[in-house]
Amino acid sequence: MDDVTGAIADPVRREILLMLRDEALSAGQIADRFAISRPAVSRHLRVLREAGLVRDTADGRRRVYTLVTTPLDELAGWLGQLMRPAGWQHHLDALETEVYRTRRERHTAAENKESA
Amino acid sequence: MDDVTGAIADPVRREILLMLRDEALSAGQIADRFAISRPAVSRHLRVLREAGLVRDTADGRRRVYTLVTTPLDELAGWLGQLMRPAGWQHHLDALETEVYRTRRERHTAAENKESA
DNA sequence: CAAACGTGTAACTCATCGGTTACGCTTCAC
DNA sequence: GTGAAGCGTAACCGATGAGTTACACGTTTG
Structure with missing residues (x-):
């Protein structure tokens, strides 16, 4: 629970979740939609992943993220x-x-x- | 929204909200139920207040807090x-x-x- | 009025967070 | 094989957050 509330607490992460609501996106695609650097987004994704809110699947050299609402x-x-x-x-x-x-x-x- | 998610992100504050669900409590009563110092609780209450999640009413030298779910x-x-x-x-x-x-x-x- | 109670605030410390740049690893293209 | 693409991680830094102790202020009480 703490993981989830913590993850939700950041506006960027909330936005990412909304983005993933409709379609799966690669790390790069996600990063492109934000003004912050790609590594920063990468860490946001890590937080979301550890909270169980997203799941990542390797696809060649890309990494595709999907939403997990459970x-x-x-x-x-x-x-x-x-x-x-x-x-x-x-x-x-x-x-x-x-x-x-x-x-x-x-x-x-x-x-x-x-x-x- | 950021205020709310931020407020929710802390376990102590979530607990406080649950405590206030059933009954209004004074700052002291709330603080007594936690291991942390009273000033610490006081600041948690401030965060909740600024997020609009609780309302405080002066009652003599006590300050009674009530839940606001809006x-x-x-x-x-x-x-x-x-x-x-x-x-x-x-x-x-x-x-x-x-x-x-x-x-x-x-x-x-x-x-x-x-x-x- | 003076002392004690109930709370909030101030000042400070320490840990965590979000951002950046630099770098390393794996995969695709040629 | 070599170079570029796509990502994640490491190291570092300024800001923020939660906790503590000390203190100030209004309220009851004797």
Whole structure:
């Protein structure tokens, strides 16, 4: 949990996650979309990887990253735990999870759509 | 958003939020539950306050803190944005079930008398 | 009023973080 | 084989964060 919240805490890393939401991207492609240096992005990717939020697959000399949302379940559960007593119904639209106890393996987002 | 994710990133602060979920607590009461010094807790409270996650009301020489979940909406929305493409339907389904089933759980944390 | 209580703030230390440049390793192209 | 492409790591640095002790300030209480 600490890994996830820590990873989420940085705007660059949040942006990376959003980028990976729609398509898998290589390290270089990701780095190109930021003003900071490539090594800096590389380390952000490392943080995300260690938090389990992304998975990297070697593809020749490239390294393709894909999103892994599973670790977010715990965070979502924590959020739900906090918001429940208040306007629960209201948040339902935005929130979306109470999982917290279910699914844990499911999707794995292994779409090999790298048509870059 | 950065404020919230930053605030959430610390385990002590997350714990504080959970503590405030069920009842309002004074700074001292909160500090007593942690091994760290009181000033340290005080600064955690400041971070939470600046993130809008807690509200403090003066009560004599005490300062009572209450939870404010509103800022979490944005985070919840962001989370949803990330998890939607994956098992969104699934999550939503589980959520609704959960909501109807628990239905505010009996005890209700009725201490929410101090309105905004 | 004076003493004790409850809290926040200031000043300081130490560890961690995010960024940069330099470098090394593996893979593709010729 | 040689050189370039693509990435990650190492070393270094300034900024930030969390913890501590010392202190100031308002509030109760005797």
